Amino acid sequence: MTLLLAPLPEKGIGLPHDASLHGWRIDALINETSVYVGLLFVIMVAWVVLACLRHGPRHEARFDHGTSTRSIAVGLCIAGAIFFVVDGPLFVNSLILARDVFGNFAKVEADPKSVRIEITAHQWAWVARYAGPDGKFNTPDDIVTFNDVVVPEGTPILFQLVSTDVIHSFNIPNMRAKIDAVPGMVNRVWFEAKETGEFDIACAQHCGLNHYKMKATLTVLPRPDWEKWAAEASANSARDYDPDDREAHWGWDWSEHARI
Numbered sequence: 001m002t003l004l005l006a007p008l009p010e011k012g013i014g015l016p017h018d019a020s021l022h023g024w025r026i027d028a029l030i031n032e033t034s035v036y037v038g039l040l041f042v043i044m045v046a047w048v049v050l051a052c053l054r055h056g057p058r059h060e061a062r063f064d065h066g067t068s069t070r071s072i073a074v075g076l077c078i079a080g081a082i083f084f085v086v087d088g089p090l091f092v093n094s095l096i097l098a099r100d101v102f103g104n105f106a107k108v109e110a111d112p113k114s115v116r117i118e119i120t121a122h123q124w125a126w127v128a129r130y131a132g133p134d135g136k137f138n139t140p141d142d143i144v145t146f147n148d149v150v151v152p153e154g155t156p157i158l159f160q161l162v163s164t165d166v167i168h169s170f171n172i173p174n175m176r177a178k179i180d181a182v183p184g185m186v187n188r189v190w191f192e193a194k195e196t197g198e199f200d201i202a203c204a205q206h207c208g209l210n211h212y213k214m215k216a217t218l219t220v221l222p223r224p225d226w227e228k229w230a231a232e233a234s235a236n237s238a239r240d241y242d243p244d245d246r247e248a249h250w251g252w253d254w255s256e257h258a259r260i
């Protein structure tokens with residue numbers, strides 16, 4: 001098995017390396033936001049500088065309480081321009097992305113190649129469960145890993161997540177995937193890796209004293225290598241299966257009612 005284990009370099013001060021198929025869509029929204037925020041910052045600073053230069057100590061102060069028709073009209077125009085040029089398009093584009101890509105679970109669920117993984121978050125670790133060859137969770141051939149998620153490249157990976165204690169957040173920056181694990185809910189997220197390698201999984205909600213320890217590893221393998229890994233891991237699980245170890249049987253039936 002050839003495996004690239006060296007962490008990918010994170011160059012510069014920009015976003016983390018994007019190793020996912022659809023990550024560029026998120027990056028485009030972030031970059032668009034940054035451009036508008038930068039532009040507004042420059043306009044505001046120029047405005048303040050201009051006001052300082054024009055209205056020095058010898059200039060007689062003229063002011064109102066912002067209740068004049070002119071003040072209200074100017075305020076509404078600026079707010080409206082910002083909303084329709086900046087917030088509105090960002091909001092609409094986010095909704096379109098959520099509908100067509102990141103929230104389009106029906107399409108990913110229907111793909112026979114996709115890999116399903118259940119994640120249980122707890123203070124302070126991630127436990128992952130794969131269904132194994134029978135396709136059913138909580139059976140002897142399930143693969144269970146601890147702080148270690150192994151997935152194939154070029155395949156949609158579907159996660160359902162729960163938490164047994166407090167709110168955690170399953171965050172894989174290099175895959176632009178992030179979702180909270182909330183007690184009492186099954187949440188979900190998906191991504192597709194476009195390259196092999198090792199990537200960080202972190203918890204993005206401050207979840208207690210040892211929050212910093214919730215670091216796991218995502219390993220992306222070429223599909224044939226992953227299939228070999230899964231077959232071996234499943235055979236090991238089936239051999240070591242203990243029907244009396246009830247604590248180990250925490251999996252659930254793949255939920256139709258999972259939410260984003």
Ligand SMILES: [Cu+2]
Nearest residue numbers: 168203207214
């Ligand atoms: Cu956490």
